[in-house]
Amino acid sequence: MDCKKVIANYWNFRSSTYKNGVNGFDEEERTVWKQIFENSLDSGKRLKVLDVGTGTGFLALLFAEMGHEVTGIDISAGMLEKARNNSDNMGIEIDLFHGDAENLPFEDGHFDLVVSKYLLWTLPEPSCAIREWKRVLKPEGMIFAIDGNWFDPRPDKRIKRRLSEFAARFAKKNQYNLIFKDCYGPIRNSLPFYEKMSPENASLLFSETGFVNTAINPLREVQEFQKNRHSFSQRLLGDNSIFLISGQKK
Template sequence: MDVKESISQYWDWRSQSYTNGSHGFEEEEKAVWKRELEPFLPGNRHKRVLDVGTGPGFMALILAEMGFDVTGVDISKGMVEKARENARAMGLQVDFRHADGEQLAFDDGSFDLLVNRHLLWTLPHPLDAVREWSRVLSGGGRILAIDGAWFDPSLNAQIRRGISRAVSKISSKSGPSIQSRFKEHYHSIKGDLPLCSHSQPERICNIFHEAGLSNISFRQLIEVQKLQDEKGSLLRRLEYHEPTFLVTGDVAKRGERMQ
């Protein structure tokens, strides 16, 4: 099976149970995310937003609530339909489309801001993706990439994940568990995903730099992590010990690109 086909099939299946945030669109969690994002959304310079790997629309719908003109794309048709359902339920207008986040069918400079959440680790070509994202941004546009060290290869992290998954397997109901279905789709392709076990902020900053972005920085989303620890299960806290982080980088302005 093709790498992207395997990824698409897994997330089609996950779209049936995947939730936005820790427990859906709770107002408390949305407020936390808005506070975390606000410093990176200066003035009215970023009106047209593209959310790549939108999933069920978490980031896209939050940004739509904040007044932005948002388009969301995802490689999973199931996730796109779930996002559309969520938008209808919330009374928000977002243009959700089925698309490959590494090959975007948008003209150069179509957007002012590009965001993604929990996406880079599952891309086969993250550097090419960041270059493609830069292409569809206007000069001076910005990329915000939110991720986490989900599959940290360190011994301590492997022990925590092993305990969490063993307990989850014992307590799971009949039917395939998320862990078993994930392994079925990702075990054979993780070698084709450069950031799968290496989604540290420093590694992503290096990719941003290689892609030609400027003003690159990262920040641990401590407030998000605190809320997720409070809302999430003990097993989740055990498995995902490291905080979520945000990496940001700016596309050169038009005149600077020509130099």
């Protein structure tokens, strides 16, 4: 089975409804994210930024708003179309490419910063992807990867996911869960980080690929923001944690 074709088809389907954030492009949520990145970067310097797996363009447009020159790439043509629409609606210019996160169509040492959001868990070869991201970075360039422990295999986590699915079924909101399972079920064992995504594992991958000054940010501000906007059942059952892993190219 062609994993990447399955992944692209699923995200093409989801592109019409997917929100990259609790409230999509809500100004309050964008402000929280901007503050996190501003605290992690040199102020006043305009960077060349690559957003890998840009999806609807959430990070790409965020960094462009912050004054940076931004390129986004995604394997899903549907997601890229959504990103273009968001770019036009917001009046923000970004460059968008259709392509593979594990085989980038960019020259060596071109970008100052590579970012990704909710991508590593769905890659067939995350180590190959990180090597590619390192390749296109300039010396001393930075990498920011955001992800979460979406499919933690521990029993208590499994129980909470099952209860959450039951609640969604009861509310007749589980159609996307069913389609997700149909698509990802047959390929999940081919995705190394599907059940093993954790800040420690991602940080170790960065270090093994040669990045230095690696760090883990638990994104408490974002998690608090999202928690305050979730429904009661989401707060009770949805305890996935998100995190940001950063590193620097020598």
